Amino acid sequence: MAQRVIKEIIDQQKIGPGYFKLVIKVPEIVAQAKIGQFVHIKWVAEDSGADPLLRRPISLNRINPAEGTMTLVYRVVGRGTKVLSKLTAGDKLDIMGPLGTGFSISEDTNRVLVIGGGVGIAPLYPLVNELVKQNKEVILLLGAESAEEVIDLSSFEEFDLELKVATMDGSLGREGFVTDYLAELEQEIDYIYTCGPMPMMKVIRDWAIDSNVAGQASLEERMGCGTGACLSCVCQVKIDGKDGWTYKKACTAGPVFPLREVIFDE
Ligand SMILES: Cc1cc2nc3c(=O)[nH]c(=O)nc-3n(C[C@H](O)[C@H](O)[C@H](O)COP(=O)(O)OP(=O)(O)OC[C@H]3O[C@@H](n4cnc5c(N)ncnc54)[C@H](O)[C@@H]3O)c2cc1C
Ligand code: FES
Incomplete structure (x- = not known):
């Protein structure tokens, strides 16, 4: 509680x-x-x-x-x-x-893609730590404006995982969007976790649908009460197995939602 x-x-x-x-x-x-x-x-x-x-x-x-x-x-x-x-x-x-509800990790996934953008990298360290502890094969893609904004880089480098960075100014890793790496993934992915700007997560959601890979996205909606009372954090989420969508409160039902069910501003 x-x-x-x-x-x-x-x-x-x-x-x-x-x-x-x-x-x-x-x-x-x-x-x-x-x-x-x-x-x-x-x-x-x-x-x-x-x-x-x-x-x-x-x-x-x-x-x-x-x-x-x-x-x-x-x-x-x-x-x-x-x-x-x-x-x-x-x-x-x-x-x-x-x-809120946090990330969940399934025993059935082995090769996991984690993608963080900007300040959305902040909640990913405990997730990656747990995935590595559970012997998952992790591919970690981090994107930021510049090298100085790649949160927790040195901590992530200590893990045994595949790490790729993209920065908008080219000061570290590839110059451009972190999602540019998606087209180059060579191995099959079982699952995706992501947190970052909405446009980034929309690209990842579309890629996940095309590639038939499930995942979870952590949304950083504006919040008022944080406890489900004010409705200021509602977001659009598809209804399980049906056409159409419903509103869900990011503070209580989220901030983590099934990636392929989130409707990013379209
Ligand atoms: C579940 C959750 C977890 C978050 N975790 C982090 C975190 O670990 N680190 C972090 O830096 N931020 C995080 N955020 C975003 C953070 O809450 C906002 O940046 C903060 O509330 C802005 O407050 P402010 O008074 O400085 O800005 P405001 O004056 O309220 O807003 C200034 C600017 O920030 C933008 N903004 C306001 N709220 C948000 C928001 N929720 N998300 C994105 N942009 C916003 C506005 O559009 C505006 O342009 C999280 C948000 C949520 C919902
Ligand atoms: S922040 Fe008030 S209902 Fe979610």
Whole structure:
């Protein structure tokens, strides 16, 4: 069950242009957290009053049950993340979590493709770690604007897996979209996991349908309550085995959905 706690930040570091890594000790939440879940956070600062009013959803980048800590990696995009980036060790966060349905791993898959784009790489480290632990053969494709924005690159390089990077400015790996690698995959894939910008995941969804490969996509929809009450996070998802679609709440039914069932803005 999700908890709400107020805790002090242990550490916060800038790790790239506009990218921050924040560590917080929150054993109540860490003990229940699963890969692919998120926390909904709000800062507690005496001089900021109720601004910003709403919480912001951030994925779990590392879950460390032994130490009771979790790590969040985020990119500054607007008012909320800007305020968050100014906090330092000792400042307090109001945290609700763990929330949402995370990634699931099937025993029946062996060769797995994982594709992350931009800040969507943040929730993928715990997933890849678990896939490797379960002896899956992992092909990991990471895409970002530049080399400095490839989150967790050195950690991923420690795994025994096939890793390919694409950057838009060509500063690391292939220049261009990470999805350009899809046309060149030589081996059959059993399953796909992805998180990143919607246009990237739409290309991957279309490729998965054409290639008849199932998978899971983690959506980063805008959220209000994070608990299924406000409907601000609804997304369009196909109805199982039928024509047509329905709305689902990304905060409770997601953020991870079956890849081939998500209707990306079309
Ligand atoms: C389940 C989930 C997990 C997420 N995990 C992470 C994470 O690990 N790291 C991370 O950096 N971000 C993550 N996000 C996105 C993050 O929540 C938003 O970037 C953040 O809420 C923006 O808040 P803000 O106040 O800074 O920006 P706002 O002022 O609210 O918005 C500024 C800009 O950001 C865009 N934006 C707002 N919300 C989102 C969103 N949900 N997704 C994409 N763009 C958005 C707006 O379109 C606008 O252009 C996640 C979102 C969800 C739903
Ligand atoms: S964020 Fe309120 S219903 Fe999902």
